[in-house]
Amino acid sequence: MPLDAWISLAVVSAVFPLMAFTRIGPDMVLLGALILLLTLGVIDSGQALGGFSNSGLFTVAFLYVMVASIRETGGIDLIIRHVLGRPRGEGRALARLLLPVAALSGFLNNTPVVATYIPAVLSWSRRLTIPAHRLLMPLSFASILGGTITLFGTSTNLVVHGLLIERYPDLAMGLFDIAWVGVPVAVVGLVYLLLVGRWLLPERRGAQAAFENPREFTIEMEVDPEGPLVDKSVEEAGLRHLQELFLVEIERDGNVVSVVGPGERLKGGDRLVFAGTSAAAVELQQIRGLIPSRHGESSLEKDFKERRLVEAVVSDQCQFVGRRIRDGHFRTLYGAAVLAVCRGGERVLGNLGQVRLQPADVLLLEARPPFIERHRQSRDFLLISQVNGAARPVHEKAWLAWSILLGVVTLATLGVMSLLNAAMLGAALVLVTGCCSVGAAKRGLDTQVLLTIAASFGLGAALESSGAAGTLAGLALGLADGNPWLLLIGTYALVALLTELVTNNAAAVIIFPIVMASAESLGVSPMPFVVAVMFAASASFLTPIGYQTNLMVYGPGGYRFGDYLRVGGLLNLLVAAVALTLIPHFWPF
Template sequence: MASLGSLGLNAWITVAVVIGLIGALIADWARPDFVLLSGLSVLLVTGVVTPGQAFAGFSNSAVLTVGALYVVAGGVQHTDALSKLDRVLFPNTTRLGPLLARFMVPTSFLSGLLNNTPIVAMLTPRLQKWADAQGVPASKLMIPLSYAAITGGMMTLVGTSTNLIVAGLMEAEGYEPLHLFDVTWIGVPAALVVIAYFVLGGHRLLPDRGTSAPAVEQELDENMFEVKVTVQSSRPPSGQTVAEAGLRDLGDAYLTHVRRGTQVLQARPQLALEQGDILAFNGSLAARERLLKRPGLKRTLPHPDGHHDDPVRYETLPLYEAVIAESSDLVGTTLGEANFREKYQGVVLGIQRQDEPVTSPVGTTELQAGDLLIVEAPDDFEERWSSGSREEFYLVAPRDGQARRAGGR
């Protein structure tokens, strides 16, 4: 074994780059792809690797195949193809044994045809939606979904990125390339064993955390209130913008949207208020009482039939769930510091962390990776942030009317 003193300059540069990469990844200094490309750039500039060696991976057939599969999976996600499988994946029964068999078998099969990572990303919101609707704990379903996709990906060469990378390396070294079904005789038994384990009793060992949606919806419903601009346009707050009226940063409450006749307007700082506007807030009762003491604002009254004038968002503006990614700019900041309303074109109504709603004011809560944001936003929010935005959100999905049902009492 050669001594450390015999190592050349290139070897020491490589060691330094590897240590730097590991440290940067542990410290979450930047997105992993940026960190790794930075390390490659250092090796390229210092001459440790040649340009041909540096960019050989980008011409590797396995890497290109993985990229092509993500395109295919993205196309499937944006069509109605998956909805056709809902009756197959999600039966009427809530018994966990038959339920797990019903969705794990198709998941394994699909993971063998497409890459298993986008399969999980596509099925997770659908599974969450079904679990909430049926009252089945999602904690009993997500791990089986993941394992079905992992073992299903082992059934074919294209099912998992690891198989493709290994096949590419073997071909580069002169070995006979693997064919599509060369690994099937290993993957199929593995998938069947995993499915049988969960169906026959393994699900009993999974945690039962219940359904978290009711707690979140109750929190949102309790915190929503409305006030009405009543004075003429010659007196504040009528005629003032949201920022000029001091309605943007209230500490323990924030303006979510403005209802003007049949329109629902996002509460941008430059929005001018008019007489008759209905202002919808999310905040504490103390904040509501302070607002009602301001001249020109009054409490909205119940309808003659006894029903309260619930916020119009339940009928017009959709709600979305967005899970903050570890590489997101939101991590370690508050919504105010991140300028969330302007940058993301949405309003956060609530934050869920580890199955429990965050009770502190959402505007001043420091965000963490994995936080689930309940966002009120226009119809294009999912389209803008679910495609090519995994550095910001792991997942963006409609909340599918849960808040509408909570508010429609």
């Protein structure tokens, strides 16, 4: 094996553990690997940048814009409002939740579907007195299952198809070709979730239960009208740099001053709300001019138009992950104060300023109303509480956004134009018709996913051009003993394992050239292996980190890592059994 092949294998071998076990984003890991391979001369600039010109990548980008238009116009909200209703019993509630989600996910990116559903499901579960944790994990799994129904149900399907037509232009697939396997997989998976999966979920305490009593995580004091703090600024009063507490808001004459700045001047009778530990109350009582609050009702239980209490899930893309709340100047950067942190269904105790944020942490934030609009589609947070004051979607244009998406599907299905052309036309139409603003379109583009996909192409090209893919294919054929069935099963198992640890797009794109080389060496059709890669890359039910929607419901549901293995383990086996049985039937070797 030549030196370039050894270098390619070494780089790819380092990439997977870096993505799985470090906090470095997959896009940065893959771009770093790409730069290293380019510098060492394993690939040239054309191969390194080849992924940025792939049709699958651009199709994904244009579809993100159309999904943003449906979200902006409230298209998903309208469906939620009509389908949830008031079912009798948990089984019927699950059916009303899972079936529409699976159907929507066949045509829209899973992440915005689940993001829009989570606040509605939390409110709905309270109304139906069904614990939220019994609905949220099935919600995520149903969106994953629905994504396997069509070619553009997931970005991975589109990217793998883009690789296929670059290599074999005559093997291009139709939009609904994979539905022959995707529909049975989705049906079996949904039946399992409805009849078996929900009984495997242990009792869990979600974030809402942890945050239900504001008195548990706030301390309220008043400024003595006769004391020395009157007319002093927060900084001068020594309230800016307390050890285990920080000043969140001031209630004054029936109004509230939220996200208090250091120059705010105190008035006699001001009611000060501090976040922190109850043990730290001793520190406040030692400050001359502060007295315990004489009001019975907690200030946080009152409704002020200048203040919003928001629950938000920390994204794995949040720049604060791994940093302490106080050290990172969270309040300065976001204009919001952290009142409490919930992790694994339990409130994080101790000094709040010293808490290092982790992906899927649920934060209770005190913020001004503009915070909601700024972070409604934030990369850092998923807002999950009922956020009063958010900008009202333009529901009047929801039908237009849905019609444009339907038109794109029709044009691509009938072969009038390619999916890329149809998606490009659809993205232009939603912008021209006002269904989506340019700003919303930019926010809708998941740049981390797009960069991950583009960089993965470079690594795949390195494996192929250096001869490493051919060598690995020979090893795979040896292990499979030349049996295409065993090779198919091995391909599915390898991609399914990698997608639980790293991003599904990277797993699929990097493994693709090895699988194609194996099929060519065996002298069989590549199609069953291509479809197996698509389905295996989507079969992410075992961990919360393997798929973004799993991570999104992890905090709000109060789940633990093992809960995904408990419910998703059997689901993974069922999906694999159905897919591997049907794929060779519709795409023979």
